[in-house]
Amino acid sequence: SEGLFNELNTLTLQDHLTQGSNGNYTTLGPAFGQKLYLKRHTSYVxxxxxxxxxxxxxxxxxxxxxxxxxxxxxxxxxxxxxxxxxxxxxxxxxxxxxxxxxxxxxxxxxxxxxxxxxxxVPFGYAENDIFCQVEIVGEGLVTNSDWLPVGDDAGDYSAADAGADALLNANTSQFVSLLGFFDPDNGGANATNDLTKGSRSDWISSGKEINDTTYPYIETNPIFPAISSTRKAYETEGTGASLTIIGTQPTGLGENDIPAGRYVRMDLKRSDSTGTLPEFRYITDSAEKFYYAPQANGAIAQIGTDSSTAVASLSLPRTTEPRAILTRTGLTKVVTKIRANEELAGSANSTTNSTLPADDEIHADGTSGYRQDSPTETSNWYRLTGGIIRRHFKITSYENSNSTYETVSNVTDVEDYPIVSNYVARKLTTNGVVANTDVAFIASVIDELQGTTAGGAKFRDPVMEGASTKHVTSASANDANFDTYVSATAGGSGPWDTALADVKKALTDFYWLSKIESRNNNIEVGLDELGTEVNFDSFIAGANTHAGHTKWITFSTACGTLVTTLNARIAEIDGRIGVPTYAYSTGATVRVSALTIEASGNGYTAGTLTGTGGGHDGSSAAFAGSYTVNSEGGINGVTITAGGTSYTSAPTIVISNAGDGDAVITAEIDGSAAVNEPSRVYVSTIPSSNTTGGQVPYGRSLYNNINLLLGKDIDLMGKIIKDISSLSSLVDLVKTARNKYEIFNGRDKEYS
Missing domain, CATH: 2.40.30 (Elongation Factor Tu (Ef-tu); domain 3)
Known part of the structure; x- marks a missing residue:
């Protein structure tokens, strides 16, 4: 009991407690309030x-x-x-x-x-004699032996040891300083961290409605949101279309656990004097928080040039149930569009024509005259305009006006030259300078992954960092191997960067060797330069050997590999953090809600789409859809004509036309409620805890630790904060007693 309020007097024992022969008892460390009697290890002589x-x-x-x-x-x-x-x-x-x-x-x-x-050996100093009694108390909670309970006993409480909070070694401010994180007010006027808010009884979430549309208090307590009476294991009541979810906790959790599910407040058939009002009022989703999922009602901006990659935000209140999760668009659609076979600038993805000829010497204009059957003359010359090679041509032809006279026609025109280099150029840029939006977007993603900024796209795992053998899903997706793939250094160059640079270089050298940008002839100012004939798919420019179209194919393949690798990396991170499972309650209409073109293929004709599998037994309405194609027969659009019902998983989409067999279309399903239906979406399960002593999945470990602190089974932090808060009541008791004392002595009260 001696020393300052923050002085720690340490007693170090040379021996420690070990489990004895009586296995009914387990040795434990000291607890607050416990008294320990210490014996001498050896005699004092x-x-x-x-x-x-x-x-x-x-x-x-x-x-x-x-x-x-x-x-x-x-x-x-x-x-x-x-x-x-x-x-x-x-x-x-x-x-x-x-x-x-x-x-x-x-x-x-x-x-x-x-x-x-x-x-x-003095009495009491022999080996095994008890020499000390130790009581375990909180630092600063030792009684202050100098405390003046009634001040100077004349109504003055200004002395250093006379404060109402000076009965212990630490006064209020000193005690708060010692509490640190466990200060209920977190060093300020009120709680500022979620754990403290979750442990305090005065931070209460509420579904109170303001101005008929807003609910500002639903997560006042971020651990315990306003979820009505549904904090129990998953349960429903009613049947059919009226079936209602009344328990939102995932499998294995219940009322004693902190919330881990999704709750949607619904005011069924709500209306006012103006008519029907939106029924779905607000949503809370605890699983999103613990597993770092993006908010399901958030938005995703359009990725690249495909407008279907955009996801619009959802606002509440609304007439239909909010979606379960925010759709992951990823790079699939962007890459699919880059790789899609299509006609661009009159050219196709093939080597049918890969040669750029030299220019012709342009012939002089013909004239009409007295002659018969003069031959047609054609001159061609080629120029690079807006990143595209265009064929300029002049045709002089003659028509016999009568038996002795012919009339001349001199025609000059220009067209996109059907050469494969144009296809590649238009895939990469919009005008020869500005990068194609899709390619530019992927490049920006690669740059982010190659960056070293903490908290950016360069995800790093404090447990598995740098260990090539540590992974959850596949070794190729661990930190070290993924870094190697993307060349994760500022300014690094991975396989995708290399393939892009190679095909760009092929185009640049092709233009240089053919002299396409310095050609002129006798209808232009300057010396004649007819250029050089070059085969884009087989040429040598200085020290560089090129097969231009082959390099495009390599780049296209690299785009596909990038998607596969990123998807594997995403799956790895999902495996480390954990992903909750969302399901639909009985009675939900689970239908196909979205289609994604994973690969466009080639050689298809427009047709219809059907689905197989997905748990559909054929007894209810099935999915149906249609698709469109581009000039090369690549699928470029899909439409759902009937979503179907009774699916338990996404069906396999079947394309009516055989095409080249390379097209792939995937489906998503949805069973959220429609108008005048109760909520259907719930969190059915969360990832299981690690059984081998590790922390993966991190989301579940995070949940378990907070559940230890705030769940009803143990409520460790809740009890600590409650006990700490109760100390202020002791000070209030002192103030009350002092006021009575002063009144009894005919003096003014000390405290108001």
């Missing part, structure tokens, strides 16, 4: 010298002073001149005769006055 007279063959020592007699006691060991070295002890002390008697082995061998050494 007090050594000193006395003077006495020995006699040969006697066990008595005489002539000992009263002072020396006061020091010694029965059982002390003694030795010295004439006393055998045989662990001799004092057998008796005869103070009246100023002598002592030694044990039987202490027969003296000399006669005379000698100095004798005594080793004495």
């Amino acid at each position: 007090n050594s000193f010298t006395i003077i006495g007279t020995t006699t040969v063959d006697s066990i008595e020592v005489t002539g000992i002073s009263d002072t020396d007699l006061a020091k010694i006691k029965f059982g002390d060991t003694i030795g010295g001149t004439g006393i055998p070295d045989d662990n001799v002890t004092i057998a008796a002390v005869m103070s009246a005769d100023s002598k002592i008697r030694l044990s039987n082995t202490g027969i003296a061998t000399t006669t005379g006055t000698v100095n004798l050494t005594v080793n004495s």
Whole structure:
């Protein structure tokens, strides 16, 4: 109980508690309020010298002073001149005769006055004697022995030890400082972190409605949102279309656990004097928080040039149930569009024409005259315009007006030249300079992944960081291997970057070698330069050997590999954090809600779509859809004509036309409620806890730890905060008692 309020007096024990033979008890550490009795590990020995007279063959020592007699006691060991070295002890002390008697082995061998050494163990200082009682108390909660309960007893409470909160070693401000994180007000005027808010009884979430549309208090307590009475294991009541979810906790959790599910407040058939009002009022989803999922009603901006990648935000109140999760658009649609076979600038994804000819010398205009059957003349020259090679041509032809005269026609025109380099160029840029939006977007994603900024796209795992053997799903998706793939350094160049640079270089060298940008001829100013014929898919420019179309195919493949690798990485991160499972209650109309073109293929004709599998038994309405194609037969659009019902998983989409067999279309299902139906979506399960002592999945470990702190089964932090908060009541009791004391003594109250 000594020392300052923050002084820690440490007692270090040389031995520690170990499990004994009685297995019914487990050794535990000390707890608040517990009293411990400590024994001495070895005896404390007090050594000193006395003077006495020995006699040969006697066990008595005489002539000992009263002072020396006061020091010694029965059982002390003694030795010295004439006393055998045989662990001799004092057998008796005869103070009246100023002598002592030694044990039987202490027969003296000399006669005379000698100095004798005594080793004495004081009472209570022997081995195994209890020497200390320790009580475990909180730091700062030791009673202040200098406290002045009534001040100066004359109505003055200004002294240092007279404060109402000075009855302990730590006053209020000092105690708050010691509490640190466990200060209920977090060092300010009120709680500022979610755990403290969750543990306090005065932070209460409420579904109170403001201005008929807003609900500002539904997550006042972020751990315990306003979920009505549904904080119990999943349960429903009613049947068919009126079936209602009345328990929202996932499998294995119940009322004693902190919320981990989704709750949607619904005011069925709500209306006012103006008519029908939206029924779905607000939503809370605890699973989103613990598993770091994006808010389901959020938005995703359009990715690249495909408008279908955009996801609109949902606002509440609304007439239909909010979606279960925010759709993951990813790069699939962007890459599909880049790789899709289509006609661009008059060119296709093939080597049917890969050669750029040299220019012709342009012939002079023909003239009409008296002659017959003059041959047609054609001149071609090629120019790079807006990143596209265009064929300029001049055709001079003649028509016999009569038997002796012919009329001339001189026609000049321009068209996109059907060469594969144009296809590649238009895939990469919009005008030869500005990158295609889709390619530019992927490049920005790669740049983000190659960045080193903490908290950015460069996800790093504090447990698995840098360990090439640590992964949840596949080794190729772990941190080290993924870093290697994307070349995760600022300015790094991975396989995708390399493939893009190669095909760009092929185009640049192709233009340089063919002199497409420096050509002129006799209808232009300057010396004639007809250029050089070059095959885009097989040429050498300086030290570089190129197969341009082949490099495009390599880049296209790299785009596909990128999607596969990123999807694997996403699955790995999902595996580490964990992903909750959302399901639909009985009675929900589970239908196909969205289609994604994963691969467009080639050679298809427009047709219809059907579905197989997905748990559909054929007894209810089935999915149906249609698709459109581009000029190359690549699928470029899909439409759902009937969503179907009774699906339990996404069906496999079947394309009516065989095409080249490479097209892939995937489906998503949805069973959320429609107008005048109760909510259908709930969190059915959350990932299981790790059974091998690890922390993966992190979301479940996070949940378990918070459940330990705030769940009803243990409520560790809740009890701590409650006990701490109750200390302020003790100070209030002191103030009340002092006020009474002052009133009884005819003085003014000290506290208002």
